[in-house]
Amino acid sequence: MLNTITGRSAFLALLKDEGVTHLFGNPGTTELPIMHALKDHPDLTYVMGMQESIVVYMADGFSRASGRLSACNVHVAPGLGNAMGALFSAKFTGTPMILTAGQQEQGHGLTEPLLYDSLVPMAQPLVKWAVEVTRLEDLPRIVRRAAKIATTPPTGPVFISLPGDILNNEAGIDLASSTRIDTRVRPSDEMIEALADRILRAERPVLLCGDELVKSDALEEAAQLSEVLGCPAFQSTIPFGAHFLSERPCFMGSLNRDQKQVRDTLSPYDTMIVLGSDVLRMSVWSPTEPMPDNLRIVQIGLVDWEIGKNYPAEMAVKADVRETIKALIPVLQRKGGRALAERAQQGIAALAKSNWSAKRESAIAASKKASSAKPISGDWLTHSLVQALPKDAILVNEGLTAARFLTNLFPYRDRWSMHGNAAGGIGWGLPAAIGVQFAHPDRPVTCISGDGSAMYSVQALWTAANQKLPITYVICNNGGYRIIKQRLKSFHGNDHYIGMDFVDPPLDWVGLAKSMGMNAVRVTEPDTLPDVLKQSQSGSRNGPTLIDVVVDGTV
Ligand SMILES: Cc1ncc(C[n+]2csc(CCOP(=O)(O)OP(=O)(O)O)c2C)c(N)n1
Numbered sequence: 144m145l146n147t148i149t150g151r152s153a154f155l156a157l158l159k160d161e162g163v164t165h166l167f168g169n170p171g172t173t174e175l176p177i178m179h180a181l182k183d184h185p186d187l188t189y190v191m192g193m194q195e196s197i198v199v200y201m202a203d204g205f206s207r208a209s210g211r212l213s214a215c216n217v218h219v220a221p222g223l224g225n226a227m228g229a230l231f232s233a234k235f236t237g238t239p240m241i242l243t244a245g246q247q248e249q250g251h252g253l254t255e256p257l258l259y260d261s262l263v264p265m266a267q268p269l270v271k272w273a274v275e276v277t278r279l280e281d282l283p284r285i286v287r288r289a290a291k292i293a294t295t296p297p298t299g300p301v302f303i304s305l306p307g308d309i310l311n312n313e314a315g316i317d318l319a320s321s322t323r324i325d326t327r328v329r330p331s332d333e334m335i336e337a338l339a340d341r342i343l344r345a346e347r348p349v350l351l352c353g354d355e356l357v358k359s360d361a362l363e364e365a366a367q368l369s370e371v372l373g374c375p376a377f378q379s380t381i382p383f384g385a386h387f388l389s390e391r392p393c394f395m396g397s398l399n400r401d402q403k404q405v406r407d408t409l410s411p412y413d414t415m416i417v418l419g420s421d422v423l424r425m426s427v428w429s430p431t432e433p434m435p436d437n438l439r440i441v442q443i444g445l446v447d448w449e450i451g452k453n454y455p456a457e458m459a460v461k462a463d464v465r466e467t468i469k470a471l472i473p474v475l476q477r478k479g480g481r482a483l484a485e486r487a488q489q490g491i492a493a494l495a496k497s498n499w500s501a502k503r504e505s506a507i508a509a510s511k512k513a514s515s516a517k518p519i520s521g522d523w524l525t526h527s528l529v530q531a532l533p534k535d536a537i538l539v540n541e542g543l544t545a546a547r548f549l550t551n552l553f554p555y556r557d558r559w560s561m562h563g564n565a566a567g568g569i570g571w572g573l574p575a576a577i578g579v580q581f582a583h584p585d586r587p588v589t590c591i592s593g594d595g596s597a598m599y600s601v602q603a604l605w606t607a608a609n610q611k612l613p614i615t616y617v618i619c620n621n622g623g624y625r626i627i628k629q630r631l632k633s634f635h636g637n638d639h640y641i642g643m644d645f646v647d648p649p650l651d652w653v654g655l656a657k658s659m660g661m662n663a664v665r666v667t668e669p670d671t672l673p674d675v676l677k678q679s680q681s682g683s684r685n686g687p688t689l690i691d692v693v694v695d696g697t698v
């Protein structure tokens with residue numbers, strides 16, 4: 144005879160058994176069964192966000208900064224609707240996340256009560272699997288399957304609708320156990336040989352490095368591969384993670400999203416080895432094709448949707464990047480012999496003048512030139528912030544125009560050290576930093592955000608204060624949507640910036656932050672900025688702090 148258990152308690156027990164430690168949520172009546180059961184699960188921390196997009200962004204930050212499964216719970220149809228922008232982001236980054244919503248009782252939902260709509264079709268386009276539980280006995284199978292699907296590469300969010308009758312019913316059910324699929328697969332011996340032969344045939348190879356190097360923990364291996372070949376390694380066009388060890392000699396920084404520049408940058412090469420990355424994902428349309436005509440592609444990764452998606456791959460391998468590189472390097476060395484070693488040495492020497500470290504020096508010099516500009520230059524802010532950060536700092540980046548040089552200045556030293564806006568929907572940074580801090584309670588987390596971006600999710604500050612998280616928030620306050628103004632001007636030659644300023648009335652960032660229970664300071668003087676930033680990083684703190692930096696908004 145199995146012990147009887149309520150659906151609500153079984154749900155929380157199942158999440159915990161799948162490794163979930165925090166439930167990010169926003170409650171309504173349909174979530175009350177879960178809220179009722181929480182007191183019996185004190186080892187699951189409930190983190191309340193004051194709007195559903197914040198809830199999902201917090202969970203997203205947690206998973207992205209840890210690689211672990213996260214869970215978040217939102218309120219029926221309007222709550223799921225509020226969460227869609229954040230779910231879109233989680234889909235983009237393949238965040239392993241279980242998103243749930245309470246739903247009206249089965250049968251009652253059919254009468255279309257207040258707040259009701261079908262949830263599964265709403266969530267479906269953005270998740271790997273969407274399902275509603277229709278029998279309590281199915282709950283364990285569904286949660287176990289959801290956790291497995293979310294965590295199996297290509298990882299991604301899943302959605303479960305939880306009707307009230309399922310949560311409140313009681314039954315003798317077996318909670319079963321967790322399944323995790325080990326996908327650290329390497330290619331066949333034949334393929335490794337063929338890959339090595341093909342790469343050695345390349346006269347001018349180049350690496351393109353993406354997010355799977357973080358997910359598969361392959362940063363060291365990727366750096367070694369670049370050094371064995373002596374070839375440049377570029378980060379992909381959206382630098383939303385620490386996709387390469389910045390200070391290694393072959394790192395060139397990230398490609399940008401200017402089609403012409405990318406084409407020019409890549410045209411010297413004949414073979415692009417794509418390591419767990421999308422290929423030349425762009426933002427705005429251009430008549431220029433970013434891929435040079437004669438560049439051939441060798442592509443490796445587990446996210447097969449991206450392989451050969453827009454550009455055919457001459458060799459395509461669905462395998463773990465770390466395991467593949469580990470198997471490939473000794474074969475390359477054996478086959479390449481001394482000739483390869485010599486070529487690699489020359490290649491590394493030739494990169495010394497143009498690699499990330501060299502470019503960093505010139506970016507520092509350029510930033511210093513702006514050290515006395517007022518309003519404060521974004522470049523001086525970025526430089527001063529990077530100088531202030533301790534070695535183990537984690538940076539959450541949604542700094543937009545003010546932080547344009549951030550990834551040129553901040554070195555990625557480990558795979559969790561930087562997380563940036565990936566999918567383009569703004570408002571991710573403030574709440575994501577909360578999840579990042581929960582994932583790394585012992586590391587200092589700093590979030591840099593544009594003022595416009597921050598206003599999409601400003602109530603996340605309350606959660607940071609409520610949870611006493613020592614996050615430093617740096618707001619780049621230029622009083623408007625500068626990037627949109629820049630684009631109106633450059634695309635349309637129009638400098639009538641209707642709907643892009645917030646100066647009447649201006650936003651009172653210090654007042655906003657203080658109203659949500661946190662310390663805040665406004666900085667207008669470029670010479671005091673470095674000290675304020677340094678102070679923000681020193682000592683232990685019991686709660687967040689906000690630094691409102693008044694920066695240049697010139698278009
Ligand atoms: C969810 C969402 N809504 C609107 C946009 C369009 N958008 C892109 S950037 C931007 C303005 C960003 O302003 P801010 O964060 O202040 O940065 P700044 O350009 O001033 O540096 C807007 C509105 C978007 N990307 N995502």
Ligand SMILES: [Mg+2]
Pocket residue numbers: 593594595596619620621622623624625
């Ligand atoms: Mg702005």
